[in-house]
Amino acid sequence: MHAITIPEPGGPDALVWAEVPDPEPASGEVVVAVRATAINRADLLQRQGHYPPPPGAPAYPGLECSGVVSATGPGVTGWQVGDEVCALLAGGGYAERVAVPAGQLLPVPAGVDVVDAAALPEVACTVWSNVVQLAGxxxxxxxxxxxxxxxxxxxAIQLGAALGATVLATARAAKHDRLRELxxxxxxxxxxxxxxxEVHRVTDGRGADVVLDIMGASYLGRNVTALATGGRLVVIGMQGGRRGELDLGALLAKRGTIAATALRSRPTAQKAEIVRGVRDEVWPLVEAGRVRPVVDRRLPITQAAEAHRMVGANEHVGKVLLTVS
Incomplete structure (x- = not known):
């Protein structure tokens, strides 16, 4: 098969479409013939040499995919060749085929195109596990x-709104109309x-009950200030740095909680538990049209370098997909 490889870390042109060995399903795994994968920030970090895949994961980038089951390994039940699926991956989505633990598979939701379904697994599992499961x-x-x-x-905007929360979001002004629609x-x-x-103005000084943060250090102090009493801050990214200063007195006064999580490095059993929760609680919202994949654009997988440039420029809304013919 072919996959996007990274012979040497670097810029977008470090991504090379090359022939690699075919995956074989181990016990409890299936092989998915990939129809599409999605770009995540973690892929850009991996390309730059800053975020290696966990032990045992494919060396190729790609934390999610959609496609069709093409083979099943020993011990797999509930899935068969020909099933349309999407999957949460530890790596390897930028390829024609990928082996996946069966517990990390999801059916393509009713009413969603199999290609667009590639935009769902990573975001659904990340948002649900942090905003609902952890922050409550x-x-x-x-x-x-x-x-x-x-x-x-x-x-997160769609899921929060579907759960009956009031959702505030930070974004460049050019994206506001689209996010309001969501x-x-x-x-x-x-x-x-x-x-x-703005948070205190909109909430009449109360603050936000839950903050989902991708920035890390640069927003840490301000996020605590923005919390309501009893508020929960969940940090899932470090685009603003790793180390920040925390006023524990401010956190104590608000009886606040700070949590930080990563999804890729979790054990397989924990990922399977999250996937089950998403299937039970989030997929019905997707199939009802209350939450849907947001796809900015689709590019052939051989144009992965261009897709990385687009995501790096931060001008997209939603996901940028790579399609596999």
């Missing part, structure tokens, strides 16, 4: 989403506005 977002609460125009952001009740232009002041 409830109906009537306020959710602040940073990076509202990203794949994670567009999904369910954001208030948009904050982070290039011009102080998001803390």
């Amino acid at each position: 977002l409830r109906e009537g609460e306020t959710l602040l989403v940073h990076g509202g125009g990203s794949g994670i952001g567009t999904f 369910g954001a009740g208030h948009l904050i232009d982070y290039t011009e506005q102080d998001f803390v002041a």
